[in-house]
Amino acid sequence: MNIKNIIIASxxxxxxxxxKEEIPFAIDTEKINIDxxxxxxxxxxxxxxxxxxxxxxxxxxxxxxxxxxxxxxxIYIDSSLFFRNRTANIRIQSVDDAAEYHDxxxxxxxxxxxxxxxxxxxxxxxxxxxxxxxxxxxxxxxxRFSVDLTDT
Numbered sequence: 001m002n003i004k005n006i007i008i009a010s011x012x013x014x015x016x017x018x019x020k021e022e023i024p025f026a027i028d029t030e031k032i033n034i035d036x037x038x039x040x041x042x043x044x045x046x047x048x049x050x051x052x053x054x055x056x057x058x059x060x061x062x063x064x065x066x067x068x069x070x071x072x073x074x075i076y077i078d079s080s081l082f083f084r085n086r087t088a089n090i091r092i093q094s095v096d097d098a099a100e101y102h103d104x105x106x107x108x109x110x111x112x113x114x115x116x117x118x119x120x121x122x123x124x125x126x127x128x129x130x131x132x133x134x135x136x137x138x139x140x141x142x143x144r145f146s147v148d149l150t151d152t
Contacts, residue, residue, distance in 0.1 A: 038079040050095040060088040083110040
C-alpha cells in the first residue's frame with residue numbers, strides 16, 4: 001500500500017511539473033537616457049507570444065528585432081552630431097494581437113554648443129602692405145552663427 005501511494009504521488013508531481021508556466025507580455029524599462037556618444041543598452045522582452053520591435057528612426061536599431069519567450073535585446077544607438085536632445089520611440093508589439101504592445105523611449109543628449117576655428121591664432125604683420133593683411137578663417141560649428149565684419 002505504501003508503494004502505491006508513492007507511485008500516485010510521483011505521477012501527481014510529474015503532472016503538476018509539466019504545466020507550462022505563463023510568461024506575461026512585458027519589457028523591463030520604459031525609457032533609456034544616453035549621452036551624445038551613443039552606445040549599446042539591453043532591453044529584456046518577455047512574452048508567451050511572438051513579438052516584433054518597431055523603431056521610428058534610423059539612428060537606433062534593435063537586435064534581435066523579433067522573438068518569443070524571454071529575450072535580451074541589444075539596443076544600438078548611434079552617436080549624435082546635434083547640439084539638441086533627440087528622441088526615438090520603440091514599440092514592442094505582439095505579432096498575433098496588434099492591440100497588445102509596449103512603448104518605450106530613448107532620449108539622447110546632444111553635444112555642447114561649439115564654434116571652433118581651424119587655426120586658433122592668426123598673425124598679421126603690422127608692416128605688411130594693406131593688400132597682404134588678409135587671412136582665411138575656417139570655422140566648424142554645430143550651431144548657427146553669423147560673422148560681422150567691421151571696418152576699423
